[in-house]
Amino acid sequence: QVQLVESGGGLVQAGGSLRLSCAASGRTFTNYAMAWFRQAPGKEREFVSGISWSGSTTYYADSVNGRFTISTDNAKNMVYLQMNSLKPEDTAVYYCAARSGSIYYSRGKYDNWGQGTQVTVSS
Numbered sequence: 001q002v003q004l005v006e007s008g009g010g011l012v013q014a015g016g017s018l019r020l021s022c023a024a025s026g027r028t029f030t031n032y033a034m035a036w037f038r039q040a041p042g043k044e045r046e047f048v049s050g051i052s053w054s055g056s057t058t059y060y061a062d063s064v065n066g067r068f069t070i071s072t073d074n075a076k077n078m079v080y081l082q083m084n085s086l087k088p089e090d091t092a093v094y095y096c097a098a099r100s101g102s103i104y105y106s107r108g109k110y111d112n113w114g115q116g117t118q119v120t121v122s123s
Contacts (some may be wrong), residue, residue, distance in 0.1 A: 002026040002112040004096045009117030016121070021028075022079040022096030022114060026062040029053045034079045035110060038092035043094065049053065049081060050103035055075050059103055064090075086121045093118050 008020040017055035020036070035048040049070040050059045058070055069120035079096060094117050102112070 002030070002098055004098060004112060004114035006094065006096045007115040009094060009121045012086055014086060014088055014111045014121055014123050017082070017084045018086065018119060019116060020083065020094055020119070020123065022081075023057045024077045024079065024096075024098060026103045029074075029077065029098070031100060033069075033099050034072065034099060034100075035097045035103060036079075036081045037075040037095045037097055037107055037110075038090075039091040039095070039116075040089075042093075045107050047105040051079065052103065057066075057103065058062075059105070061105075067104070083119070086119075088123045091119060091121050 005023045012018055032053045036048040037045050039045040040049050048061055048064055049068055055072045067085045070091045071080045076107045096114040098112040099110045
């Protein structure tokens with residue numbers, strides 16, 4: 001059974017940085033796609049970034065492209081999201097997700113989710 005555990009959220013001022021971590025366990029993740037989604041209060045959960053387990057393919061939402069960087073550490077079964085130049089509109093609960101196969105933008109394509117970590121950006 002796949003388990004995903006996020007960490008690294010917190011409170012940061014606008015312009016600051018945070019690094020989120022996702023510890024993956026329960027199986028071998030070769031040929032898996034990993035992704036970060038976020039959900040702000042009153043809004044739907046949205047795609048932030050995705051990466052193939054090999055790290056060879058990455059995707060970013062337009063709203064974070066150039067500010068966020070997704071990466072994997074296969075040896076540690078970890079996925080990271082480096083978030084720079086944070087804005088108040090980045091405030092949300094951030095979720096790690098996994099699926100077998102290709103990266104999708106749609107949350108419905110992912111069947112494994114972590115519990116989420118809160119990111120709050122103050123202005």
